[in-house]
Amino acid sequence: MAELTNLETKLGEVLGLAMAAQGATEKVKGLDEIDGDLTKTLERMHNEAKQAEERATDVAGSFEGKKTAILEEAREVKKKATEMMQDYLDSDSDALDGFEFLTMAEAGEVGHWEILKTLNERARDSGVQELVEWGIPIQQRHLEQVRQGSLKLAAEEDPNETS
Ligand SMILES: [Fe+2]
Numbered sequence: 001m002a003e004l005t006n007l008e009t010k011l012g013e014v015l016g017l018a019m020a021a022q023g024a025t026e027k028v029k030g031l032d033e034i035d036g037d038l039t040k041t042l043e044r045m046h047n048e049a050k051q052a053e054e055r056a057t058d059v060a061g062s063f064e065g066k067k068t069a070i071l072e073e074a075r076e077v078k079k080k081a082t083e084m085m086q087d088y089l090d091s092d093s094d095a096l097d098g099f100e101f102l103t104m105a106e107a108g109e110v111g112h113w114e115i116l117k118t119l120n121e122r123a124r125d126s127g128v129q130e131l132v133e134w135g136i137p138i139q140q141r142h143l144e145q146v147r148q149g150s151l152k153l154a155a156e157e158d159p160n161e162t163s
Helices: 006-029 036-061 067-088 095-123 126-156
Strands: none
Touching: 006 036, 006 067, 006 095, 006 126, 036 067, 036 126, 067 095, 095 126
């Protein structure tokens, strides 16, 4: 397997998180107490995660001879992120648990995308540049939306109820 640069590895990580985000939004959509607005938010996020996967895969393909290794890195990250989700969310999990998990996951995505951007300030790859300019505002919006979603669900919860 071809050796990856730090930039290529980070691209693989961003790609893997975009893959995992599709599973996570799907999973949370199926939890109890998810209303129509939250469903719409999750569907849009799912869609944008799919676009991120496609765009990042295209950029991976622009690195001569590295695509397979970048995708391998991505699948590894997807696996770890999916395992984290499965540990965090069990059969007792409700919508608030789901949105709390997404808040962690989206914060992680924002972080990774910004790190990719910073690495690319010296690498100056035009494909990566276009990708991060497209993706960072979207990931920031995702984080804000899941944060607002958790707070909305928390406000509806009775703090004195026993679970
Ligand atoms: Fe996201």
